[in-house]
Amino acid sequence: MKATVIGGGISGITTAYYLAKAEYKVTVVEKERYTGMVTSFANGSQLSASNAETWNSWSNVSKGLKWLFDETAPLRISAKPELAKIGWMARFLANIPNREKNTIETCRMALKAHDYYRAIADEEGVEFDRVEKGILHIYRKEKDLQHARQVNQLYKQAGLDRREVTAQEMYAIEPALQQSETAFVGGFYNEQDFTGDIHLFCRNLSKVLRHKYDVDFLKLPATIYDIDLWSDQGPVVICAGVESPVLAKAVGDKLPIYPVKGYSITLQDPVKAPWVSLLDDETKIVSARLGENRFRAAGTAEFAGKNYDIKHARIKPLLDWTQTLFPQMNTEYVTPWTGLRPMTPSMMPIVCQSKKNRNVFYNTGHGHLGRTLSAYTAKQIVDIIGKTQ
Numbered sequence: 001m002k003a004t005v006i007g008g009g010i011s012g013i014t015t016a017y018y019l020a021k022a023e024y025k026v027t028v029v030e031k032e033r034y035t036g037m038v039t040s041f042a043n044g045s046q047l048s049a050s051n052a053e054t055w056n057s058w059s060n061v062s063k064g065l066k067w068l069f070d071e072t073a074p075l076r077i078s079a080k081p082e083l084a085k086i087g088w089m090a091r092f093l094a095n096i097p098n099r100e101k102n103t104i105e106t107c108r109m110a111l112k113a114h115d116y117y118r119a120i121a122d123e124e125g126v127e128f129d130r131v132e133k134g135i136l137h138i139y140r141k142e143k144d145l146q147h148a149r150q151v152n153q154l155y156k157q158a159g160l161d162r163r164e165v166t167a168q169e170m171y172a173i174e175p176a177l178q179q180s181e182t183a184f185v186g187g188f189y190n191e192q193d194f195t196g197d198i199h200l201f202c203r204n205l206s207k208v209l210r211h212k213y214d215v216d217f218l219k220l221p222a223t224i225y226d227i228d229l230w231s232d233q234g235p236v237v238i239c240a241g242v243e244s245p246v247l248a249k250a251v252g253d254k255l256p257i258y259p260v261k262g263y264s265i266t267l268q269d270p271v272k273a274p275w276v277s278l279l280d281d282e283t284k285i286v287s288a289r290l291g292e293n294r295f296r297a298a299g300t301a302e303f304a305g306k307n308y309d310i311k312h313a314r315i316k317p318l319l320d321w322t323q324t325l326f327p328q329m330n331t332e333y334v335t336p337w338t339g340l341r342p343m344t345p346s347m348m349p350i351v352c353q354s355k356k357n358r359n360v361f362y363n364t365g366h367g368h369l370g371r372t373l374s375a376y377t378a379k380q381i382v383d384i385i386g387k388t389q
């Protein structure tokens with residue numbers, strides 16, 4: 001049977017993979033010239049069950065309000081009135097009581113996805129600058145460390161083995177941190193998480209799909225397609241990131257996805273850069289080493305609509321963070337990037353059949369954890385499709 005995937009980011013490529021494994025004749029429709037060019041291009045590179053905590057909390061709301069007029073703040077909500085943003089925010093607040101349940105579920109999905117990604121990479125020989133050195137969360141303030149201890153109880157319930165470490169132990173785990181004069185109060189470390197380049201993964205898995213699984217790749221301009229034309233021939237899975245609501249609207253469905261902007265910098269030849277991936281909860285910045293030759297720092301969240309402008313005020317905190325923590329690191333060659341996280345108000349991905357067309361399915365809305373969760377949700381949507389055919 002034929003199946004069509006709309007979108008060639010991480011969610012689309014992993015969906016195409018599991019559809020091909022289930023013996024569908026798959027076509028991937030992508031508006032860009034190559035796969036993995038939009039949000040799945042230069043993200044934080046973490047496959048992180050330890051970043052599963054959903055953002056639905058009153059403390060994040062109060063931080064957002066406090067930072068309203070600070071251009072460089074980790075979380076920034078543009079004051080410009082926008083109906084989509086206001087509606088999304090209201091639903092975000094309504095999901096605060098679900099924070100613990102959704103955090104546990106996200107962590108559980110992430111751990112399963114880790115197994116699936118490792119299996120894909122090993123079975124198919126997909127190279128993506130994978131680094132298996134775990135993730136270290138770093139803290140400067142006792143109150144943040146205390147919060148991390150509470151979150152760790154949720155992660156434990158999901159099966160994540162993350163342990164508290166002293167500042168001295170942090171230096172032993174990642175010696176490059178000794179360059180910094182920053183005073184840490186402690187951290188949390190786990191070895192189950194890992195890192196790797198999302199774009200390389202999409203590109204190299206696409207090659208496997210094309211050559212081994214006979215998947216067709218179609219480049220079409222980003223107009224709204226006649227989805228009925230595809231769905232008459234077999235299942236269609238919409239994996240179009242922040243554009244998914246536009247396609248869903250053409251089907252008659254409504255998806256509550258808002259584009260939450262983030263930034264990254266990629267440094268070439270990063271002598272003296274750390275190898276262990278870091279997560280700094282206070283500044284909302286993550287880092288990863290991408291093989292010998294590249295280092296990436298990424299993060300911050302901006303609610304400012306669909307906008308791809310790269311602003312210096314948002315890039316500067318990433319460079320300052322890198323230079324403060326690693327003053328001996330080479331930061332001469334820096335490439336800035338921005339991307340839009342397809343975020344739902346509950347921060348849970350949308351993995352379901354359409355209400356209007358029984359041959360249309362969604363695997364989208366993965367927000368800040370799309371790289372981490374996609375392999376799991378891709379397998380899940382292919383199982384759902386299997387049950388409906």
Ligand SMILES: Cc1cc2nc3c(=O)[nH]c(=O)nc-3n(C[C@H](O)[C@H](O)[C@H](O)COP(=O)(O)OP(=O)(O)OC[C@H]3O[C@@H](n4cnc5c(N)ncnc54)[C@H](O)[C@@H]3O)c2cc1C
Nearest residue numbers: 007009010011031039040043044046241262369370371372
């Ligand atoms: C700064 C930043 C850091 C991040 N760090 C991490 C991290 O460390 N770990 C993690 O797990 N996640 C991270 N994320 C989140 C993750 O990158 C995203 O959730 C993920 O890339 C989303 O993938 P996607 O396939 O859903 O969307 P996309 O990658 O945007 O793919 C959607 C594709 O659909 C295509 N498309 C859209 N409309 C159409 C159309 N009409 N026709 C055809 N094609 C169409 C687009 O061109 C695009 O290629 C980060 C995000 C950002 C912004």
